[in-house]
Amino acid sequence: MSIRDDxxxxxxxxxxxxxxxxxxxxxxxxxxxxGEIKTPSFVVVGTKGTVKSVLPESLEGNExxxxxxxxxxxxxxxxxxxxxxxxxxxxxxxxKGPLMTDSGGFQVFSLGVAYGKDLSKVVSITDPSLLIPxxxxxxxxxxxxxxxxxxxxxxxxxxxxxxxxxxPEKSIEIQHNLGADIIFAFDECTSPTxxxxxQEEALSRTHAWAxxxxxxxxxxxKEKERDFEKILSGDLNPDLETLPDILFEKSSPARTxxxxxxxxxxxxxKEYPASLYPQALFGIVQGGRSEELRKKSAKAIAEMxxxxxxxxxxxIGGSFAKEDMSSAVFWVNQxxxxxxxxxxxxxGEPEDLFMGIENGVDLFDCVGPTRVARNGCLFTxxxxxxxxxxxxxxDFSKVEQDCNCYTCKNYTKAYIAHLxxxxxxxxxxxxxxxxxxxxxxxxxxxxxxxxxDKFFEFKKEFLERYNLKC
RNA sequence: GCGUCGGUACUCAAGUGGUCAACGAGGGCAGACUGUAAAUCUGCUGACCUUAGGUCUUCGGAAGUUCGAAUCUUCCCCGGCGCA
Numbered sequence: 001m002s003i004r005d006d007x008x009x010x011x012x013x014x015x016x017x018x019x020x021x022x023x024x025x026x027x028x029x030x031x032x033x034x035g036e037i038k039t040p041s042f043v044v045v046g047t048k049g050t051v052k053s054v055l056p057e058s059l060e061g062n063e064x065x066x067x068x069x070x071x072x073x074x075x076x077x078x079x080x081x082x083x084x085x086x087x088x089x090x091x092x093x094x095x096k097g098p099l100m101t102d103s104g105g106f107q108v109f110s111l112g113v114a115y116g117k118d119l120s121k122v123v124s125i126t127d128p129s130l131l132i133p134x135x136x137x138x139x140x141x142x143x144x145x146x147x148x149x150x151x152x153x154x155x156x157x158x159x160x161x162x163x164x165x166x167x168p169e170k171s172i173e174i175q176h177n178l179g180a181d182i183i184f185a186f187d188e189c190t191s192p193t194x195x196x197x198x199q200e201e202a203l204s205r206t207h208a209w210a211x212x213x214x215x216x217x218x219x220x221x222k223e224k225e226r227d228f229e230k231i232l233s234g235d236l237n238p239d240l241e242t243l244p245d246i247l248f249e250k251s252s253p254a255r256t257x258x259x260x261x262x263x264x265x266x267x268x269x270k271e272y273p274a275s276l277y278p279q280a281l282f283g284i285v286q287g288g289r290s291e292e293l294r295k296k297s298a299k300a301i302a303e304m305x306x307x308x309x310x311x312x313x314x315x316i317g318g319s320f321a322k323e324d325m326s327s328a329v330f331w332v333n334q335x336x337x338x339x340x341x342x343x344x345x346x347x348g349e350p351e352d353l354f355m356g357i358e359n360g361v362d363l364f365d366c367v368g369p370t371r372v373a374r375n376g377c378l379f380t381x382x383x384x385x386x387x388x389x390x391x392x393x394x395d396f397s398k399v400e401q402d403c404n405c406y407t408c409k410n411y412t413k414a415y416i417a418h419l420x421x422x423x424x425x426x427x428x429x430x431x432x433x434x435x436x437x438x439x440x441x442x443x444x445x446x447x448x449x450x451x452x453d454k455f456f457e458f459k460k461e462f463l464e465r466y467n468l469k470c
Numbered sequence: 471g472c473g474u475c476g477g478u479a480c481u482c483a484a485g486u487g488g489u490c491a492a493c494g495a496g497g498g499c500a501g502a503c504u505g506u507a508a509a510u511c512u513g514c515u516g517a518c519c520u521u522a523g524g525u526c527u528u529c530g531g532a533a534g535u536u537c538g539a540a541u542c543u544u545c546c547c548c549g550g551c552g553c554a
Contacts, residue, residue, distance in 0.1 A: 043505090045505075045506065046506095047505095047506050048506085052506080052508090052509080053509075068505070070505080070506075073506080100505095102505045103505085105505075106505045106506090107505090107506095107507090109505090110505090110506080110507075111507070115507080116507095120503075120504070121504045121505075122504050145507080158507045159507090184505080187505095189505075284505090315505075317505070319504095320504090322504095343505085344505090345505040346504055346505035347504060347505085348504055349504060352504075364504095364505095365504095365505060366504050366505080367503090367504070367505080367506045367508090368503075368504045369504095370506085371503060371504085371506065371508065371510085372502095372503060372504095374508080374509050374510080375502085375503070375508085375509080375510070375511090377502090377503080386500085386501080388499095388500095389499090389500080390498090390499070390500095420509095423509080425509070427509080428509055
């Protein structure tokens with residue numbers, strides 16, 4: 001197999017190393033053009049091309065393997081064309097490891113039906129009055145910023161009120177300009193409060209959009225291949241000669257600890273323009289709370305292909321009721337092809353990670369660890385603590401005695417509490433570093449427990465201790 | 471000493487006869503946050519009673535006027551400024 005084949009055809013290479021008997025859990029390695037991801041893995045969220053308040057160097061020293069940015073936000077600001085001009089998002093944000101972008105599908109939900117309401121990714125569904133009988137663009141007097149049509153979604157920018165129309169094709173084009181290693185199909189994230197009739201309607205739309213996303217993606221990949229061919233065959237590409245150095249990936253990926261990872265990375269270290277890097281596309285499964293719809297969606301997305309090429313992996317989307325999240329994940333992962341990676345979108349409380357991994361999830365992303373950190377909430381093995389509580393004011397112990405993160409190695413609770421009270425920026429930074437480390441380490445420990453055949457012992461031990469203060 | 475402006479809860483600061491336990495901001499004390507509209511949001515912050523609500527004590531001090539006073543009157547205490 002030529003370098004070109006390796007480079008272009010294998011945007012993603014996923015190898016399962018071990019499966020946990022009696023469950024859907026597996027341990028694997030996911031190879032991307034910017035390095036490997038040992039799965040299961042947590043994905044740290046950096047919506048606007050930055051993990052808020054944290055330097056990329058800190059992430060690297062923090063067990064962070066992969067970062068997820070957002071299509072919609074970067075399209076609005078600074079614009080995907082500008083990011084492309086800058087040499088792609090990796091260069092632009094100085095993150096050398098694997099990178100993903102979300103498609104903007106979640107903003108269909110958060111700026112649409114959830115706008116101005118107390119509706120989030122995970123809700124408690126015990127109250128039937130939450131169900132939405134009728135839909136309109138204005139509910140309870142709050143106008144939405146996103147309105148869904150069959151062809152795409154109109155967004156009213158939350159930054160300046162300007163109107164934008166995002167279609168599946170547009171989302172993919174933006175994501176190709178951004179240049180993340182793994183990108184997502186444009187979908188409609190529905191609320192669990194929607195009725196079945198609406199879920200069905202939304203699902204068929206998501207499937208149609210998935211197909212259009214796939215089509216546009218494959219076309220754009222073909223264009224890259226043609227350009228690549230020209231370069232290799234020596235057909236002069238005058239543009240190439242004049243491209244600035246910064247457009248070429250020469251440095252090795254950030255994460256090169258371990259021979260295995262380095263070998264994987266080296267495969268992709270030739271001097272190719274960032275814009276020609278292959279990208280992998282994940283299709284997204286929806287279907288709300290319905291078993292029938294979830295399974296139908298998993299089947300449809302799994303089987304979807306154009307000229308023999310399908311999705312490189314899968315996202316499991318939708319807003320969940322906490323109570324039935326695990327069953328929804330189980331239904332879907334039973335059907336999705338085992339050999340491709342699965343990403344549970346937007347989920348990331350410690351207990352959810354155990355649940356997801358047990359039910360066959362390989363990747364999780366969640367704003368929780370970083371958002372909560374900025375608000376003074378820190379993860380510990382005994383549960384979350386609010387560092388601004390009075391009792392920590394003169395507590396000169398570490399957040400966690402045995403934690404190896406930069407924050408715990410160097411600072412006391414009293415100091416972090418002081419930074420929060422004094423409204424110092426470093427407060428967010430130190431808290432975010434600890435929380436991302438905590439979650440990364442937790443997933444890495446779960447991974448090891450599967451390799452050691454100790455998953456259930458570890459889960460029990462961890463959750464019992466964690467829930468003490470929950 | 472005379473004149474003048476002021477003294478309101480932890481702090482700053484509204485209020486100038488009843489709708490005032492007293493706007494607002496900060497601080498304090500808690501809580502929330504799951505593909506980031508988020509360094510955000512919510513609640514409490516005189517005392518007591520179990521929340522709705524109720525009772526009591528408060529606006530420098532004292533004494534008055536009034537059905538009713540943080541608000542009006544008198545005296546006193548304290549502070550700023552001006553003039554001596």
